[in-house]
Amino acid sequence: MTIEDRKIRENFPVLEERKVTYLDNSATTQRPPCVIKAVDDYYRRSNANPMRGLYELSIESTDAYENARAKVADFIGAASDREIVFTRNTTESLNLIAYSYGMNFLHEGDEIIITIMEHHSNMLPWQQVAKHTGCKLTYIYPEKDGNLPPEKLEEAISDKTKLVSVTQISNVFGRLNDVKAFAEIAHRNGAVISVDGAQSVPHIPVDVQDLDCDFMSFSGHKMFAPMGIGVLYAKKELLEKMPPFLYGGEMIEYVTTEGATYNEVPHKFEAGTVNVGGAVGLSAAIDFMRRFGWDEIQKRELEVTRYAMEKMAEVPHVNIIGASDPEDHHGIITFTIDDVHPHDIAEIFNSNGVAVRAGHHCAQPLHKFLGAMSTTRASMAFYNDKEDIDIFISALKNIRSEMGYAD
Numbered sequence: 317m318t319i320e321d322r323k324i325r326e327n328f329p330v331l332e333e334r335k336v337t338y339l340d341n342s343a344t345t346q347r348p349p350c351v352i353k354a355v356d357d358y359y360r361r362s363n364a365n366p367m368r369g370l371y372e373l374s375i376e377s378t379d380a381y382e383n384a385r386a387k388v389a390d391f392i393g394a395a396s397d398r399e400i401v402f403t404r405n406t407t408e409s410l411n412l413i414a415y416s417y418g419m420n421f422l423h424e425g426d427e428i429i430i431t432i433m434e435h436h437s438n439m440l441p442w443q444q445v446a447k448h449t450g451c452k453l454t455y456i457y458p459e460k461d462g463n464l465p466p467e468k469l470e471e472a473i474s475d476k477t478k479l480v481s482v483t484q485i486s487n488v489f490g491r492l493n494d495v496k497a498f499a500e501i502a503h504r505n506g507a508v509i510s511v512d513g514a515q516s517v518p519h520i521p522v523d524v525q526d527l528d529c530d531f532m533s534f535s536g537h538k539m540f541a542p543m544g545i546g547v548l549y550a551k552k553e554l555l556e557k558m559p560p561f562l563y564g565g566e567m568i569e570y571v572t573t574e575g576a577t578y579n580e581v582p583h584k585f586e587a588g589t590v591n592v593g594g595a596v597g598l599s600a601a602i603d604f605m606r607r608f609g610w611d612e613i614q615k616r617e618l619e620v621t622r623y624a625m626e627k628m629a630e631v632p633h634v635n636i637i638g639a640s641d642p643e644d645h646h647g648i649i650t651f652t653i654d655d656v657h658p659h660d661i662a663e664i665f666n667s668n669g670v671a672v673r674a675g676h677h678c679a680q681p682l683h684k685f686l687g688a689m690s691t692t693r694a695s696m697a698f699y700n701d702k703e704d705i706d707i708f709i710s711a712l713k714n715i716r717s718e719m720g721y722a723d
Contacts, residue, residue: 408546490648
């Protein structure tokens with residue numbers, strides 16, 4: 317382990333204390349002490365119900381929450397912090413779009429286009445919209461290596477298409493989709509575009525204005541922040557015309573026995589008591605990532621991904637899903653081992669102190685397209701190093717023999 321590796325890993329004591337080789341970062345990352353401390357400090361020193369309290373603690377709580385919103389807006393290049401809605405996670409953000417925008421602005425005869433590689437959270441809500449509105453749901457398919465050229469959307473889109481929803485980075489392939497080109501095609505044909513940024517925002521610089529996406533959803537817990545805090549970015553003009561998703565609490569302006577008027581955006585979409593502690597943690601996580609910088613984060617993740625793929629290629633019967641170029645994986649390596657079920661693979665890794673993910677990764681239609689019921693996934697963060705990969709490869713080499721195969 318290099319001095320640089322040790323310096324970074326000191327921020328994640330769980331890795332040493334539990335003696336775990338943690339390669340499940342696409343599911344959730346570990347949290348550095350600075351994030352935990354920020355949340356702890358908030359609850360120890362500033363905790364109060366925000367927004368409507370006129371006393372000092374409540375004002376401090378409100379400031380902490382709104383400062384976090386401003387930091388998120390800056391982090392993803394939003395034009396205004398009023399375009400940032402806090403949610404619980406990516407799934408809730410995508411559902412908010414589907415139910416508030418999709419159910420109200422899509423109609424029979426309209427079309428939604430998504431890809432077959434979408435996480436279920438970016439598929440099931442659109443299935444519901446199609447079912448309840450009578451609009452058509454169309455799927456576009458990538459190449460077997462995960463490449464989805466914009467021409468595929470160009471061929472599928474029509475004047476009936478009103479919404480396109482696509483992941484920026486697939487949680488199975490790790491492939492980066494050209495959502496800027498997709499947005500241009502969608503807008504040229506009169507459609508809006510929603511982007512699932514759950515796997516992209518933690519790993520690459522994202523500028524929503526440069527991408528010109530109408531919606532972007534992501535989670536804090538995949539980028540070193542606490543669980544329970546997510547983000548919906550949406551262009552302000554869309555948020556203003558969309559009805560609320562949930563009702564009650566701070567989202568109201570004035571209530572009568574006949575109805576209500578609603579708060580300004582983004583508060584119109586943040587019903588009930590908000591998650592200030594989670595927002596504070598997300599703000600601290602952004603500070604933590606900025607301390608190292610995108611160049612360092614991306615360099616380290618690519619180095620460890622390249623090293624892993626090179627070593628995996630030397631192991632017989634191991635099949636990597638997706639592209640052969642490590643630069644197309646963004647830290648995600650999904651694979652199979654001939655004649656061994658992914659659950660057995662994951663259990664053997666676990667017995668060797670290695671944490672990986674096994675199953676369909678909430679992407680069953682994609683797995684069917686690939687001809688695999690399930691796969692195993694190792695996913696990296698910038699705190700992983702070559703020693704982690706050496707441990708991973710050592711276990712990988714023995715999996716078939718532990719299952720009784722004489723290779």
